[in-house]
Amino acid sequence: MKTAKLLAATALVAASGVLAPQAQADxxxxxxxxxxxxxxxxxxxxxxxxxxxxxxxxxxxxxxxxxxxxxxxxxxxxxxxxxxxxxxxxxxxxxxxxxxxxxxxxxxxxxxxxxxxxxxxxxxxxxxxxxxxxxxxxxxxxxANGWFYRKDWFEKPEIQEAFKSEHGRDLAPPKTQMELLEIAQFFQEREIDGQKRYGAAIFTERGSEGITMGATSSMYPIGFKYEMTPGKYDMEGAVNSPEAVAGLEFYKELYKTATPPGYTDSYMEQSLDAFKSGQVAMAMNWFAFFPGLYADPDTGGDKIGFFVNPGQAKEASTLGxxxxxxxxxxxxxxxxxxxxxxxxxxxxxxxxxxxxxxxxxxxxxxxxxxxxxxxxxxxxxxxxxxxxDFWQEPAYAELLLAMQKRLHDYVVADQGTAQEALDKLIEDWTETFEDEGKL
Amino acid sequence: MSDTPFNRAAKATPPSVAAKIRGLSDRAIAWIFVLPTIFLLLAVNIFPLIWTINLSFTNFRANRPNREVEYIGLRNYERILTDSDIWLTMQATAHFLFWTIFFQVLIGFALAWLINRKFKGNDLWTTLIVLPMMLSPAVVGNFWTFLYQPQIGLFNYGISFLTGIDPSSFQMIGDVTLAPWSIVIVDTWMWTPFVMLICLAGLRSIPDYIYEAAEIDRASKWRQFWTITLPMELPFLMLAVLFSGIENFKMYDLVVQLTGGGPGSITELTSINLKREAFEKWRTGYASAYAIILFVTVFGLASIYVKALNKVKER
Missing domain, CATH: 3.40.190.10 (Periplasmic binding protein-like II)
Structure with missing residues (x-):
């Protein structure tokens, strides 16, 4: 009897040992x-x-x-x-x-x-x-949104010399948004290794979140913010402040004067393509892509350098x-x-x-x-x-699409002024927050 | 009793069923046949329409199942009809509709007229011409974005070859003035063959003896065209306009792939705008009102047009 009980207990333990992981495996x-x-x-x-x-x-x-x-x-x-x-x-x-x-x-x-x-x-x-x-x-x-650049081009003596004679300083990764613009404009349509190159690949995508993520990378450092008082949804004077307007105008200038032709609807993939195909000297993109870019056999390794999104009035990067x-x-x-x-x-x-x-x-x-x-x-x-970061509200998609429209209308489609774009954005967002019962 | 399929079916019907059917009136039997279709129509078309009308008076959002739904009267309709951005999308749609129909009918009819001439390789040319409409709109949208690419696009190089201007000096998709034309060109390229086929059917339906009689009367080719071809072709042309109009009013996939509605909102057609409101912003009540306005517009215009078409047919 004792032996039978022992055998039964052993069988149970064995069965549970075998079956337990299977029963719980999902x-x-x-x-x-x-x-x-x-x-x-x-x-x-x-x-x-x-x-x-x-x-x-x-x-x-x-x-x-x-x-x-x-x-x-x-x-x-x-x-x-x-x-x-x-x-x-x-x-x-x-x-x-x-x-x-x-x-x-x-x-x-x-x-x-x-x-x-x-x-x-x-x-x-x-x-x-x-x-x-x-x-x-x-x-x-x-x-976060960061930048990478063609280190090998930046190090070319003739390029360095040309930049110094134009701007009176050494060519190096930019520390401010204004320096970024200067460098991008310097490379725009410049011939390097027998080919026409362009300044920078930036985000201009209309459909999802592209242009908002790109433009805020310039607007945050220059002074754009969402509310005057956090949590109060008081957007007047924050979203359309003179600094916010200047930030948006800056992004448009960067787009108009320093990007390759045809990049009217570009986001992560197009930025990577522009850089890897040797079209641009600099490109913005998420840090998530940087390990892959560094490992790229053609444009990675010694040819690539990285820098954080340059500050201006303050240091700021768009969150990913x-x-x-x-x-x-x-x-x-x-x-x-x-x-x-x-x-x-x-x-x-x-x-x-x-x-x-x-x-x-x-x-x-x-x-x-x-x-x-x-x-x-x-x-x-x-x-x-x-x-x-952008609004994280439950109505985020509606808020984001409104910003996508207003920014794309102004930056890419040349509709109205930056002030008008941001004023209209406040109108859109106010309507959304009113619907949400937050205003 | 002869051995026809009808008689075989009658013989095979069980006596109990046959007795029941024999007791039904013709009207009742007709209802039995029609009812499934009516039920399907009610379930698939009428009920959703009534439900959409109901939703259009609310602030319902499909992504907020927990939120209380309020009836807000005509507020959604008022918002839509007073929104200048919505009117811009209506303008973009009207531009797209007018010019695509215009070019498709013009080119489609010209191609049909040419194909209707008997010449060597006629069948091969017909097959080649109808190829674009066999492609998926998403594929067409995608490959035309490459054709329009300012640095490597064949379209820009073609224009450059013809005019001598720098291919990278203009952007079909990115330029505010050119973008509306870029979608017109692609849609015309894709759907002109469809109009051509309708026109060809019309041309081939005109009996030869009418032309022979006109020849005997010494009517010139030009006169034959204006007094025989065009009047007899007109119902087919009007049908082509109707089909093209309905098809292009709901245009979505091709334009989304090509321009995404941009630059800005220059090529944002009502269908794209409606989809954004309904399934990206999730303003279900608002989008329902928007859909009802579009439905009434299309239904109204189509009804007027069909009446006109019937009058032309009666002449």
Whole structure:
């Protein structure tokens, strides 16, 4: 009898040992944009699969369709994504419309502290209402709009000489927006190595978020802000201040006088193409692309240099990046939370950076070797110190499309003045906030 | 009883069913046949239309299921009709509609007239001409963006070859004055063959004996064209205008791929604007009112036009 009981117990233990992982193993779908860091995440997630027994499936959508596709998915209560690395501006809608799971209890239970992540990223990617300790995402991918340039062209003696004779100073990566414009204009239609080159590739895309992300990179440093008093939606005098107008006029001048012809609807891909094809001396883009650019056999390595978005009245960069959230409609929330717990570990965050992802974990960012770990790492730290983001309100899409229209009308289509564009933008935004009951 | 399919079906019908049918009136049997179609029509067309009309009086947003829906009367309609930006998109649509129809009918008819002549290689030319309309609008939009590219685009080089101006000195898609024409050109290129086929059907339906009688009467070719060809072709031309008008009023994919509605909002047609309001800004109530206004406009214009078409046919 004793032997029989022992055998039965052994069989039970054996069965539970074999069956338990199978019973709990889930196939998790992680949704994100289709770009370089997504490939790094696929590689990184193999470790999670090996450790947890869960399998990972990925749904990556190209950037121009990413918001459209994913917001439709969330709004329809779709179960496609268990985990979503959603754009920073979606956090308000994600929280208020119940798309994202609130993570506070989970963080408390698992001992995940938001103090372990860079404050700017926690504020931007995780909290709603802004700055309150209500977390709907874990900072996953720090990012900002930065610049890269043809270092080999900048170092050519004849180019340096020509620049010095024109501007009376050495040709070097710009420290201010005005210097940026001067350098871009200097390269515009200049012949280098027998070919006509252009100044800079900048964002002018109309359909999604391109021109807003590009123009704010000039407008923030020159003095554009969204409200006079944070949280009060008092936009008059902030959105259309003389500094904001000057910032927008500056961006138009940059577009009109220093970009290649035909770049009227360009965003990330077009910026990369313009640079890699040797058309431009400088280009703006998200830091996320910098590891790939540095590794490029034709225009990377010694030929490329990087610099943070130049300041003017103040240092400021347009925020990119995303937090990772658990989708409220997922049937596999437990497994999705397991992934977040695993991803938050310092060792995983360190690997994330090594593979090409931009960790927001302080153990990675504060590591003394971080600044020298890549040619753009120190610029990334500088950028993240001064990031500014678009509205993160639930009505973000409506607010963004209004800005896209007003900026494109003025910058690319030459309709009206900068003052009129920003005044109309306030009218659009006021209507939206009134509909929202916030004004 | 002869062995016809009808009789075979009658024989195969079970007596109980046959008895039931025998008891039904012709009208009842007709309703049985028509009801599924009516039900489908109500479910797919009429109910959504009534629902859209209902939504157009509310502040409903499909992305805010938790928000209380308020009836706001005619506010959405008032906003749309007083919005200068909406009128600009209407103007852009009117420009696009007028010029695409004009060029498509003109070129389509000319091509049909030429193809209708009997010449060697006639069939090959017909096949080549209809090729563009077989392509997907998204593909056409994409490859024309390359053709219009100021630095490498064939279109710019063609214009440069003909006029001598620098190919990179003008931007078809990026220039405010040229962009509306860029979409007209592409749409004309793609859909002229469709108009040509309608016109060709019209030309081939004119009996030869009418021309033979005109020849006997010594009518000149020009006179034959104005008194025979054009009047008999007119119903077909009007049909082509109707089809082109309806098709181009809802134009979306080709223009989105080509210009994205830009530069600024210069080529933002009403369909693009409506899609942005409905599925990007998620102003469902507002977009419903917008759709109703467009529906009434198209329905009204089409009804007037169809009446005119019927009058022409009756002559």
């Amino acid at each position: 196939e998790l779908t992680l949704c994100w944009a289709a770009w370089d860091p997504a490939n790094a995440l696929v590689e990184l997630s193999k470790e999670f699969e090996a450790q947890s027994g869960h399998t990972m499936k990925f749904e990556f959508v190209p950037w121009p369709n990413f918001a459209d596709r994913m917001l439709n998915e969330l709004n329809s209560g779709g179960k496609l994504c268990d985990l979503l690395i959603g754009d920073s501006q979606w956090i308000g809608g994600g929280a208020e419309n119940g798309h994202y799971v609130k993570l506070n209890d989970f963080f408390d239970k698992e001992g995940i502290s938001m103090d372990d992540f860079a404050p700017a990223t926690v504020y931007a990617y995780s909290t709603w209402p802004k700055g309150t300790p209500n977390y709907y995402a874990l900072p996953a991918m720090g990012d 990046g995303q937090g990772i959230s658990v989708v409220a409609y997922s049937d596999k929330q437990e497994a999705a939370l397991e992934y977040i717990k695993w991803f938050a570990q310092p060792s995983v965050q360190s690997k994330w950076w090594d593979l090409g992802g931009y960790s927001c974990h302080v153990s990675v960012l504060n590591d003394p070797s971080f600044a020298d770990s890549a040619p753009f790492a120190s610029d990334f730290l500088l950028a993240m110190d001064g990031v500014m």
